[in-house]
Amino acid sequence: MAETVQSKRPNFSAINLGGNGINAGASQAASKSGSAKKLVIKNLRERPKLPENYQEVTWSKLKEAVLAIQQSRSITYSLEELYQAVENMCNHKMAAQLYANLKALTEAHVKQQVLGFLGDELADRDLFLRAMNECWQNHCRQMIMVRSIFLYLDRTYVLQSPAVLSIWDMGLDTFRTHVITDELVQNRTVTGLLSLIGCERAGEAVDRILLKSLLRMLCDLQIYQAAFEDRFLQATDRLYAAEGQRLLHERDVPQYLAHVDRRLQEEHERLLYYLDASTRRMLIYSVEKQLISEHLVTLLQKGLDQLLEQGRHQELRLLYSLVSRVKNGLVELGTGMSTYVKKRGRTIVVDEEKDRAMVQELLEFKDHMDNIMVQCFQNNDKFMQLLRDAFENFINQRQNKPAEMIAKYIDTKLRSGNKEATEEELERLMDKIMVLFRFIHGKDVFEAFYKKDLAKRLLLGKSASVDAEKSMLSKLKQECGAGFTSKLEGMFKDMELSKDIMLTFKQHLANQRKPPSLDLNVNILTMGYWPTYPPVEAHLPPDMFTLQKTFNEFYLSKHSGRKLQWQPSLGHCLLRGNFKCGYKELHVSLYQALVLLLFNDSTELTLEEVQASTKIEKDELRRTVQSLACGKARVIQKVPRGKDINPGDKFVFNREFTHQLYRIKINQIQLKETMEEQKDTEERVFQDRQYQIDAAIVRIMKMRKSLSHSLLISELYHQLKSQFQVKPTDLKKRIESLIDRDYMERDKDSPNTYNYVA
Structure with missing residues (x-):
């Protein structure tokens, strides 16, 4: 039977030195001797001696337990007994030898394990890996059990020895040294x-x-x-x-x-x-x-344009997510997106055959790209700026034309008869148009064409909504300032004042003895606000002429010093016609009315006779009679029949005319804007630009008195960039013009410096 030896420690009881008797006696003894004596307690029990072979016997028992664990056999002794054996050896200063013996035993076992991984039976990859995993798992389980037995050693000797590894770390180090660091095994x-x-x-x-x-x-x-x-x-x-x-x-x-x-x-x-x-x-x-990184450029060149063109949101979202992971990925994607927008937008703007559909395509393209920005590119601020820059770049590739087409597009939407369902939809459309408007450089070109179209809508009563007109005007004012819209606001003001004047004029006519049989409505236009209309001649019937003269006298009596210039090309009339089917009311232009009134006295007239009676310009007259004789509502008939009007054609009043409506509007055939009219409008814009450049130069020089050429050009760019783009050659020409007109002069000592001439 194995013998268990326990170390016997002295069992000291607490000695109470209190009590009056002892203390008093001690005090008396101290007083007699003159000094205090110490109380010394000695342990008289002897420490038990270990058997001579105790270390060998105990280690053999522990070794047997460790080997049993390593060989997956049952342990003969109880864990408590083994733990006590370790504790006893540690308490009797055998810990270092015990640790060395355990380490040697562990190394021997691990070395034996590595031999099993070098045989041919584990040549198969899966078999080898499973064997390695099993060996590792077994080793871990074994070290856990060993550590539980030698826990006292781990918590005393190991903790007190910094250079000694814990039992668990020793097991890891042994496995690492003898198994996994083997070159072949690893x-x-x-x-x-x-x-x-x-x-x-x-x-x-x-x-x-x-x-x-x-x-x-x-x-x-x-x-x-x-x-x-x-x-x-x-x-x-x-x-x-x-x-x-x-x-x-x-x-x-x-x-x-x-x-x-x-x-x-x-x-x-x-x-x-x-x-x-x-x-x-x-x-x-x-x-x-x-x-991604190695193929980023190729990837974008190969597929980005197609994905953007087709609006494949899912793929674009994935592309954005992937390229955002790599360095410069978003920079390359943004550049590719910008290049696509410029290229695609340029095809819309530059193609002259698609001018009529330009603005609609631009709006659709902008919506298309905005959706991609929101749904695919996470509204990235840098991408949004690149998109704005790209639109501004391509939309100004064709100078002045986009500005003109935007103005005409707005005209079609604000004109009566447009197909926009509600005012809310129209308002949203105007907001989108304003986005395009911000991109164009030639805003003065836009203003010229917008003013011309607005004048037609106001004078001919073709505006779909006054509220929509004023809303658009407020958007332009907010975008470009009050100076940009002052003339446009003046046009609306003229229309309001004209209504007040007509109320007064009708009261004036009512007070006359013999009121006229005709009803006259006149719009008084301030020449500086409205487009310039060339003076034209038209011979009015006596009743019209008399009423026009009456208004002329009435107005000049109220506003002395003013001059009225009548524009018959802008007039329109409401006539009552007597046909075989009954009376019809015809809403026609003034020119159409002058032609139709001739048939009150004649049943047949030639083109030359009509022109002699009305004094209407030839081309305008052809369009007028063509609208009456060749259109849908043919109130006169042309002999011979045909769509074109030629010299010698005769016209007969059509008493057989019928129509399902009582009031019929006969539209005047409008000439498409000729190249001459186009150039005339652009020339007026060019003249206005010259005046603005001249005014800016004089304003700067008046303030600075003396300025070098480069600084003057820089100041001019800064002041004029918000209105239109200028070229250095244009600025140089205007400077030379002002020098010739003695507004400024070159400095005698420095030719590149200009002086203001007061």
Whole structure:
């Protein structure tokens, strides 16, 4: 029977030195001797001696238990008994030898294990990896049980010896030294792990639990980075470099993007399931570099334009997400997007055949790109600025034309008969148009055409909504300032004043003895506010002429010093016609009314006779009679029949005319804007620009008195950039003109300096 020896410690009881008797006696003794005496207590019990062979016997018992654990056999002794044996040896200063014996026993066992991994029976990758994992798991379990027995050693001797590893760390170090650092074993282990991961990347199902366990082993042994991670990242680089090159040629961009996204998700799953977290940054960087960064330019050149053109939001969202991961990815994507917008927009603006549809296509294109910005590019501020710059770039590729077409587009939407369903929709459309308006440089060109169209809408009563007109005016004022809209506001003011004047005039007519049989309505236009209309001649019937003369006298009596210039080309009339089917009211232009009134006295007239009676200009007369004889409502008939009006044609009043409506509007055939009219409008804009440049130069020189040429040009650019784009040659011409007119002069000592002439 094994004998258990326990160390016997002295059992000291607390001695109470209190009590009056003892204290008093001690005091008396002290007083007699003159000094205090110390009370000394001695342990008279002897320490028991250990048997001579105690260390050998106890270690043999512990060794037997450790070997039983290593060989997966049952332990003869109880754990409590073994733990007590360790404690006794530590208390009798045998801890160092006990630790050395345990370490040697562990090393011997581990060395024996490594031999099993070098045989041919484990040549198969999976068998080898499973054997390695089993060996590691067994080793960990064994060390846990051993540590539980030698726990007292771990908590006393090991803690008191900084240079000594804990039992668990000693087990790890032993396994690392004698198993995994073996060149052949380590190479087969890492190669097998890389092979398994490669198979999984190729789509095969692998044992992830085995991978996780072995990679955790490498981490615990602190050789994960040195033995595995470097080779793993190199293999990753090789795999995805080859894959990127191959798939970029085999697949289109959407398929390639989907593949890259799937690869990134797979690598994230590997990190989640079995790879160490320290590998995350380099692994993801490797995938992004080989599949995205290396092919970024090719990827964008190959597919970005197509994705943007087709509005493939899902693919664009994925593209944005992927390129945002890599350095300069968003910069390249933004540049590619900007290039596409400029190229696509230029095809809309430059094509003269699509001028009529230009603005509508621009609005649709802007909506298209705005949706992409919101849904795909996360409203990226830099992308939004690139989009604005791109629109401003291409929309001004064709000087002045976009400004003109925007003005005409607004005219079609604000004119009566437009198809916009509600005022809210019209308001939203105007807001979108204002976005395009901000991009154009020639805002004075826009103003010229907008003013001309607005005048027609106001004078001919063709405006769909006064509220919409004023809303548009307020938007322009907010965008460009009060100076830009002052003349346009003056036009509305003239229309309001004209209504008041007509009320007064009608009261004036009512007070006359014989009121006229005609009803006259006149709009008084301030020449500086309205477009310039060339004076034209038209012979009015006596009744019209008399009423016109009466108004002329009435107005001049109220406003002395003013002059009225009548514009018959802007007039319109309401006539009552007597046809075989009955009376009809005809809403016609003044020119159409003059032609129709001739048939009150004649049943047949030639073109030349009509012109002699009305004095209407030839081309205008042709369009007028064509609208009456060749249109849908043919109140006169042309002989011979045909669509064109030629000299010698005769016209007959059509008494057989019928129409389902009582009031019929007969539109005047409008000439398409001729090149001469176009050039005339542009010439007026050019003249206005010259006046503005001259005024800016004089204003600057009056303030500065003396200024160099370069500084003057810089100041002019700063002041005029918000109104229109100027060229240095134009500015130089205006400076020379002002010098010739003695507004300024060149400095005698410095020819590049100008002086203001007061």
